[in-house]
Every structure is written in structure tokens, then in C-alpha cells.
Amino acid sequence: MKQIFINMTVAAALMVAGSAMATDMPAVGKAKCGACHAIDKKVVGPAWNDVAKKYKGDANAASKIAANITKGGEFGWKMGKMLPKGMGATDAEIKSLSEFIAGLK
Numbered sequence: 001m002k003q004i005f006i007n008m009t010v011a012a013a014l015m016v017a018g019s020a021m022a023t024d025m026p027a028v029g030k031a032k033c034g035a036c037h038a039i040d041k042k043v044v045g046p047a048w049n050d051v052a053k054k055y056k057g058d059a060n061a062a063s064k065i066a067a068n069i070t071k072g073g074e075f076g077w078k079m080g081k082m083l084p085k086g087m088g089a090t091d092a093e094i095k096s097l098s099e100f101i102a103g104l105k
Contacts, residue, residue, distance in 0.1 A: 023104065029097050032089045036082070039104065046077050052104035066098035 025039055025048075036044035055061035068075050070091070072084035085094065 026097065026100055028089070028093050029100070032087045032093060033097065035087065042079070045079055045082060048101045049104050051101050055102060061102035062095075062098045065101055066094050069094045069098060 023039055025034060029037075037046070037048055039048045041047050042050070051065065052061075055064060058064065069082070069089065070085060072082050072086075074081050089097070
């Protein structure tokens, strides 16, 4: 009985730790980008974690991501072409989301 309690406690702790480590997409990202992107998995476009990895160590990552979102295109992902400014994101939204994406680990 004691072993069952320990196992259940460990399982609960792991679930809490896992959910605390997960990053949520900002609300504007869900509204403007969520139909085609997720943080941790490919949807229509690449996972934002994969985009962050592509630009890891690049001091200009956020501005490069913003430029790509603004002009639209394929960006070497071979998953189809994103429309310029995605689903009508403003320049301020693009800047904010680009900084968020570049900051993902």
C-alpha cells in the first residue's frame, strides 16, 4: 500500500512539473497564427520551437523572423507558403510574436 501511495505521489509531481514547464502561445498568436502553427508540433506550418532552433544563437533572430512573417513565403520549410502577415497580423503583433518565438528554448 505504501508503494502505491509513493508511485501516485511521484506521478502527480511529474504531471505538475510537466505542465509548469510547458509554454502557452500568447493570445494574439492563437488568434492570428494558431490555425497553422503550434509551439511544440508541426500543424500546417512548422512548430515554433523548430523555428526558434533554426535561429538559435542568431542575435538578429527576432528581426529575421519578423521580416519573414511580414513578407510571407516558405522560408525553406517546404510546407507550403505563408501569406504575407499571416492572418492579418499588425506590425506590432508580428514584432511581439517574433520576439516570443526567438525566445523559445
